[in-house]
Amino acid sequence: MTARQVLVVALGDVRGPVLEAVTLARTLGTPTVLSLQPLAEPDLHALGTAGVERALVAELGDARHAAAVAGRAVATAAEVTGAHRVLLPTSFVAKEVAxxxxxxxDAGLLLDVASLAEDGDTDQVVGGKRVFAGTWETRCAVTCPVAVATVRANAVVATPADRAASTAAEPLQVDATLPRGLELLEREVRPTAGRPALAEAATVVLGGRGTEGDFAAVEELADVLGAAVGTTRDCVDEGWQPHDAQVGQTGVTIAPRLYIGAGISGAPHHHGGMQASGTIVAVNVDPDAPLVQIADFAVIGDLQEILPAAAAAIREHLDQSRGS
Amino acid sequence: MRVVVLVKHVPELLSQRALGEDGRTVRTSDDSALNEVDENAVEAALQLAGSSEGEVIAVTLGPSIAVDALRRTLAMGASRAVHATGDAFAGGDVVATARALAAAVRHLDGEAPVDVVLTGLAALDGLGSVIPSLVAAELGWPQLTVVEELTLEGQTLVGRRELDGATERWRAATPAVVSVTDSANDPRLPKMKDLLAARAAEITVLTHTDLGLADEEVGAAGSRTRVVEAAQRPEHPGPEIVTDDDGEGGVLLARYLLDNDLVGGAR
Structure with missing residues (x-):
């Protein structure tokens, strides 16, 4: 029996979440990557290390930002490769494309899964995830031949393949016609301050109302940890942080390996967007704050004192271990 | 402008949310309400219809108790409410749900043309966020989704969205499917008299056959996924708490992170 073809979709840059999805795809079959932008030499090298032999590149211009067009590219690539399993690193945009x-x-759709495995008895693929703010664990099977799944960041550790491949990139022709009457007027990429993207970072430091709008201490700890910075709905409403820094049910859902929330009380909306995180740390003046109650470790006190002190101690440790 | 708002009746966030033996969400009328973000969709619909002397029709798909969600939309100012319900719809996944909702839109479009389908960006129980895209695909209409700001310019809609580090502005001709975020507007609070009037308002009930759908197109039969296991996770053991009384809190935090090998996870 030949190995099953699995398609992994890179909507943007080839970064951690794409390599995680490729790692997961290797457990299901032979991964092929579809990229919606040109692949540079470092991208091909990263994919090769991950064991990807074949990469398809669909160049669609700005039309790729329309979910219907990107979705058409994904469907075309699945048909060209014969893949019955299609994986996308998750995001709002990725879910629309999926x-x-x-x-x-005519595929079954699984969203934000943390695991994906073939059930040999039924020949169905089964995805696992946590729901209801991390309080329930579910497994869901796709009951038709083709499955499309979006995969949560940090659910799988990206590893190199046993045997590296030399990735060959080939163009994929896709109809880039936009849906009737749809037009992209403007698209502006905002600067990232050199930090990892919130949705895919392994470590995230978040500031809430307790920062009173001063995020310097949050950013200092984030930078010493190589972490992304996030926030809560009320801080976005105050204009202290942009909307896509908002973690919660109506913002970005994150599940990093380490979550540090400072000055965050932890409203249900916020919980729903972070409770699948690996280790949860809370820093708060109020020991009764809901976030403290769900944390693994909590420090009760002033975040403006605690975060810089923690950053200094970690920096000192890192300097020593580098020096020795 | 004739606007159809798709809404969902969901368990409240603070209730004990659970999945039943069949892997389906347990819903009770005490613990469930109109999905919060759907209020932003209703508000956006009322604003669109209001500026063009139009009509807002709220549609939900769900068991009999889901009528509560429709009554809330009527209290907010929707002119009509349609409840797609019946045992055949039970256990539907996103594909089956979107097929049924698109059929409801087509049904209403057959009475008089629908210009816009509006939704909230996510239902706060499933958090899938794919229904607007699937409905747009079913209808063959353009979509403006996860929109933070929606404006009507003549017969076209302009939406701004902020996703994945980029700000985009899209224009769509009607008919179109639009989903709005909870920062798109401030939903109006219904007055007591409107809440009371909504309790007695007539609601159109439609079954899958009314919508022209066969048994095997809806509910569990029309789905392409099936929940095979649902289990409650163990209770959280509770936090380890230290108090920063003597200024050692930062150092203790650093030590916790280092001892648990949590430093160096950066990409």
Missing amino acids: AHAAWLL
């Missing part, structure tokens, strides 16, 4: 691809492929 929806269109699934619609075109």
